[in-house]
Amino acid sequence: MLREVEDRVLWLSTAIVHHANRVRPNPSGLKVGGHQASSASMVSIMTALWFGQLRAEDRVSVKPHASPVLHAINYLLGRLDRSYLTRLREFGGLQSYPSRSKDPDPVDYSTGSVGIGATAPIWGALSRRYVDTAFGSAGTGRQFSLVGDAELDEGAVWEAVMDPAVAELGEVVWIVDLNRQSLDRVVPTIATDRLRGMFAAAGWQVITLKYGRLLEELFARSGGAALRDRLDDMSNPEYQRLLRCGADELRRRLPGAGPGADRIAEWVAQRDDATLLEAIGNLGGHDLDALDDAFRAVDDSRPTVIFAYTVKGRGLATRGHPQNHSSLLTEEQMRALAARVGADPDDPWRNFPDDSDAAALCARVAERLRRPEPPPRAVPVLPTDIGRTPSGTATTQAALGRVLLDLTREAPEAARRVVTVSPDVSSTTNLGGWVNKVGVWSASERPNWFADDSESILQWWEKPTGQHIELGIAEVNLVGLLGELGATWSRWGQPLLPIGVLYDPFVARALEPWSFGIYAGGQSILVGTPSGVTLAPEGGAHQSITTPSIGLEQPGSVTYEPAFAIDTEWTLLASLALLGRPDGTSAYLRLSTRPVDQTLAAVPADPAARERRRCQVVSGAYALRRHDRARVTIAAMGAVVPEALAAADRLERIGTPADVVCVTSPDLLFRAVRARQGREQADTWILDQVFPDDRANPMVTVVDGHPHTLAFLATVNRVPAISLGVTRFGQAGSVADVYRHHGLDADSIVRAALDVTGSP
Structure with a gap:
């Protein structure tokens, strides 16, 4: 039954990508994309995991390019409506990569940013433990990561693996899809021994699934030991080339020219074509029994990594090809696949018959994995104002x-x-x-x-x-x-x-x-x-x-x-x-x-006025100083507000009075500007209060950061503006020296105000 499910998962995941690219109308002509070969290498692993091992409390992060496999499994389990199978990478349909917030079916972890989705279950495990010790009711459960071998090139992976806190997380299990291919090529040296050593050094249990049961049995026959040595020593590209051979060519290539060539040739001669072709691709990551044994061997006292050797494109006409990463099967190849796995290319989404053993298995697994929604809890009420007025x-x-x-x-x-x-x-x-x-x-x-x-x-x-x-x-x-x-x-x-x-x-x-x-x-x-x-x-x-x-x-x-x-x-x-x-x-x-100096904040003493100031602060800005005859507005943010106030004092003395606006959130102000233009939904009242039409003066903006951050404020009332900020790498020195160097000091603000107002 499990092999029947495995075949159907392979077909569905391949057909999902096929339909998106070759069947669904595509008026734009832009590539839709998808990864049939990358999905195929994960089919056995995910079938064994979902249908044999997972419990409702477990969670899984699926490698980005295997998203069609996840959707295929969810469909068989009744967790994804059939209509979505034709909507991969369509607006409102299935996302390109698993998305917890955007996909219609259950996704435990969003992936797609290489390395980040792989490590997420580590932090999920730590978070679950924190919740359980603090509040209880978080339960247990393993945290699985299905990781592409190329993801192990990402520094984020090793930063997480090596953190001391991770060595205690026995619920973390990584399964590395070791297909030895990247996007463009067969990787010459994956250095699996080194990778195993790095995980072991970090305190992880390391399990390796290299060969399937068929090969292991054949290794025990006469000449089998020499064949094992030959395969172990073989480069990845040479092995991948063997996967592309017919029986006759495989018989010529497999013995090689090493010291055991004669014994291997004798071994090859004793095998029929079908056995030989099946054996060469019989890797541990495609052996359901071997996978089940590996899962049972997981040591819950420490994190575990399972290196599962696989073939990219396994079961497809493109298996093992160096450029199969984004390749698509032809219509003819799809029909051949359907015939082999018992699918109907004219009714590709047909499920198992209701009275079949496979349907019964899917129903049992669906019930086992049913996860009740946790009852929502609201955060206890937070104060908006603790009530103190800082001084000093x-x-x-x-x-x-x-x-x-x-x-x-x-x-x-x-x-x-x-x-x-x-x-x-x-x-x-x-x-x-x-x-x-x-x-x-x-x-x-x-x-x-x-x-x-x-x-x-x-x-x-x-x-x-x-x-x-x-x-x-x-x-x-x-x-x-x-x-x-x-x-x-x-x-x-x-x-x-x-x-x-x-x-x-x-x-x-x-x-x-x-x-x-x-x-x-x-x-x-x-x-x-x-x-x-x-x-x-x-x-x-x-x-x-x-x-x-x-x-x-x-x-x-x-x-x-x-x-x-x-x-x-x-x-x-x-x-x-x-x-x-x-x-x-x-x-x-x-x-x-x-x-x-906190007195510069001039916090109102009146309770109503104080609350008004608070509302303005959390909405993006407030008027820190107003002048009846203001000729310029200085909008400043953060640490440079004292310079803005000092500049306003000097400008008043020389006859160019200034308003000073303290910006607390350029983000919220920009949203308010767009909302006023009808471009998004946001409150706009803050613009009316802080930048009213009757005070539409030329503007100087100043921020300890790139000046364009506040440059948009000039568009509120369409006034001339000069934006001050930092556009070069910093320098060491005193604050006064550095501000002067970058043009953030009071002198620079005064000069900008005089320039923007056209003062003599």
């Missing part, structure tokens, strides 16, 4: 830690849902107080050997109730975990409020996996700090320039860059309130280490 001198980075501590007192139930993650920078990003308060998460309690050391300011208590997770210095790991922590509301019905903190220059390094996590439904807050050239003494290597633009452009996220501690509090609380819910969204906060 403070940084927005330090405000982050203070707000988290305040939250534990003001809203302890909500604070219990907060989990922070950082790559070994907790103390330098002002999370020390929070870490001391809530502790470091660990699946089991560990002693703090420095608890009695009076000079230890940061207390590293590792315990199951901790709320901070520390990873190694690998930003990709941090945001990978952040995305999965942000998806627990939909996986187990337990919403978390995850906050990841990293140095802002490294946001770009972490961007792709964080963005992919958002695409997959993970809601989180990413805090980049310290930021900008304001980090003056550190020099250009640690100064971020493009991150404000990243925040403006990232889908599924709101970005904030507060100038004052109170702005940090309000924007952080607003961002937390948007996490862990079906209509939620992520956030990116760009914070600074520059000490700023």
Whole structure:
């Protein structure tokens, strides 16, 4: 029955791609694409896994190019409507690669960004353990990754594999589809021994499935040992060429010219053509019994990797061809495949007869894998304003830690849902107080050997109730975990409020996996700090320039860059309130280490006026200073707001009064501009309050980042504008020196204001 299901999965996955490219009308003429050969190499593995091993509590990340196999299996299990089989890569149809948020059938992990989908189950396992120790009800279950061998070239894979926290995750199982081909070629040296050694060195169990049962039995015959040595020593391209041979040519090529050639030739002579042709491609990754044995051998005390040797295009006319990656079977080849596997090319989506053993198997598996939807839980109510008015001198980075501590007192139930993650920078990003308060998460309690050391300011208590997770210095790991922590509301019905903190220059390094996590439904807050050239003494290597633009452009996220501690509090609380819910969204906060006089914020004392200011802050901007005779508007963001205020003071003295607007979110302001144009749905009231028509003066924008971030503000009232910012790599020096170098200082703002107003 299982082999019958395997054949039908092969047919359906191949037919899904065939229909999209050769049957469905394509008026544009653009390539639709799909991967019949890459899917075929996974059919046996996925058939054995789904129909023999998976439980409802297990989850699987499927390699991107095998998405048709996943859809074929879901169809046989009654989890995908037949109508979708003809809609691969069609608008509103099946996605190009498995998508948890966009595909109509069950997908556990979104994949498509190579290496990121492979590692996601690691962070899923860690997140499940965190939820289970904190709130219970997350259950158990293995976390499988079906990985293409080419994905092992990705650095993200090894950053995850080598992290010390991963060695304890026994529920993680990777199955490497070792077909030894990339997009363009047969890879000459896969170096499987080296890969096995690297996994073993990281504490993983390593299982290798190289040959199938038929070959293993034939190796035991006379001459078989020499054949094994020949195949083991053979280069990948030579082996792949043998897969393309007919029986006569295979008999000539297989013995080779080595010392065992005579014994191999004798072995070959004793085999009939059918056995010989079947044996040469009989690899462990296509042997259902061998796969089942491998799954049963998994050691749950540590992560496991199974290297399953496969043939790319196995079962297809294109098997083993170096350029079969995106190749398509012809109509004639499709009909030949149908005849071999018992399908009907004229009724390609026909399911098993209701009274057949295969249909009964599918029904049993579907029932076994039925997964109830977790009951939704709402995040406990969060305050919008803790009520303090900061005074003195403070940084927005330090405000982050203070707000988290305040939250534990003001809203302890909500604070219990907060989990922070950082790559070994907790103390330098002002999370020390929070870490001391809530502790470091660990699946089991560990002693703090420095608890009695009076000079230890940061207390590293590792315990199951901790709320901070520390990873190694690998930003990709941090945001990978952040995305999965942000998806627990939909996986187990337990919403978390995850906050990841990293140095802002490294946001770009972490961007792709964080963005992919958002695409997959993970809601989180990413805090980049310290930021900008304001980090003056550190020099250009640690100064971020493009991150404000990243925040403006990232889908599924709101970005904030507060100038004052109170702005940090309000924007952080607003961002937390948007996490862990079906209509939620992520956030990116760009914070600074520059000490700023907090009285410059001029927070209104009247409660109603204070609430109005808060609403403006979380909506994108507020008027920090108004002048009855203003001739210019200075719109500034973040750490450079003090320079904008100083410039306004000087401009007033020389007869060019200025309004000063503090921008907290260029992202939200840009959405408001587009909404006013009828291009998207968003509130526009903030533009009316902060940039009213009757104050449509020439504008100077200034930001510690690329100047185009705020340049669009001139379009609100269609006024002349000069945009100041950073367009070159940074320099080391004092803040005053660096600001002067980049044209962010008060002198530069004054000059720009005089230029844009045409003042003499």
